[in-house]
Amino acid sequence: MGDKIKVISWLSTVFGEQPVPQFEVNTRTLDVLSQLAHSSDARCRDTALLIEDMRQKTSEYQADGAHLQDVLLQGVGLSCASLSKPADDYLSALVDNAMVLGVRDTSLGSLMPAVNKLTNEFLEAEKSNRKLERELRALRKRLGATLVLRSKLQEDMNEIVKTQAVESAKVDERLLNMDFVTTKAKELRVRRERAEAQLVARNMDKSITHHAVVQLSEEVNTLKQEIIPLKKKLEPYMDLSPSPSLARVKIEEAKRELAALESQLEMNVDFK
Incomplete structure (x- = not known):
């Protein structure tokens, strides 16, 4: 119950005059x-302590400033109103530098360490800058090589696309030819x-087919x-005298055999 009251009180403080939004109240x-x-x-509480510390430091700085003004006024007779324009400018520049360097005062004991620290930071920044420049040059070099490679790959891809288009056209033509065939x-x-x-249906004789004709032609060539x-064999008998009976018998037999072969050949040729 105490936590609920504390939470409601805190919400009322946070929202002020605005109404607290509705929410589901559970554990x-x-x-x-x-x-x-x-x-x-x-x-x-931390913020309040910090504000109080800043106020205390402001009071201390104001007291130190008043003390220094009194010292200058009483010791050397100087005041902010009596300073010349260049002296006032120098003093303002010194104060600005002290504020930029983040030092407590403008003494050499405070300014020199701050300047040395800033110088070291500047040198480190230059060193880091040189390192970044080297890395940038290396990246530019790699980027150039990558762009060249990308251009080459693009050219190769274009060539491949053209080749594929030509091959596709050839394939289409072959498919058309194949369909036609x-x-x-x-x-x-x-x-x-x-x-x-x-x-x-016309009862064609198979013996006059092309295959049969080719076979008969082969047989004719064989007979020839x-x-x-x-x-x-007949050549030696062609010069013999017709008187001998034996020669006539042989010649007649050869003629009959030749006539039979020629007759068969003529029949085959006529049939063809």
Whole structure:
């Protein structure tokens, strides 16, 4: 119950005059809001302490300033109003430098370490800058090589695309030719089957087919080759005298054999 009252009080403080938004009140939400309230109170206390410390330091600085003004006025008779324009400018520049360097005062004991620290930071920054420049040059070099490689790859890709287009056109042409040949083969097969059916219907003799004619031609050539040696056998008898009876018998037999072969040859040729 105490946590709930504390949370509601903290929410009222946070929102001020605005109404506190509605939320589901349960153990989880109360724990979360209680932790937020505790953290907020701790931060507010730290901020208050910091503000009080700054106020105290401001008072100290103002007291130191008044003391230094009194010293200058009483010791050397100087005041801010009596300073010349260049002296006032120098003093303002010195104060600005002290504020930039973040020192407590403008003494050499405070300014020199701050200047040395700033110089070291500047040298480190220059060193880091040189390192970054080297890395940048290396990156530019790699970037140039990458761009060249990218350009080469793009050219190769374009060539591949062109080659693929040409090959695709060739493939399409081959497919068209294949379709034409397939269609033509089907047409010829149908025509052949139709012609065979017509020949069967007309009772065509298979002996006059192309295959049979080729076979007969081969047989004729074989018979011609067989006649050649028979003619050579007759040559010795062609010069003999017709008177001997034996020669006449042999010649008649050879003539009959030759006539039979020629008759068979003529029959084959006529048949062809």
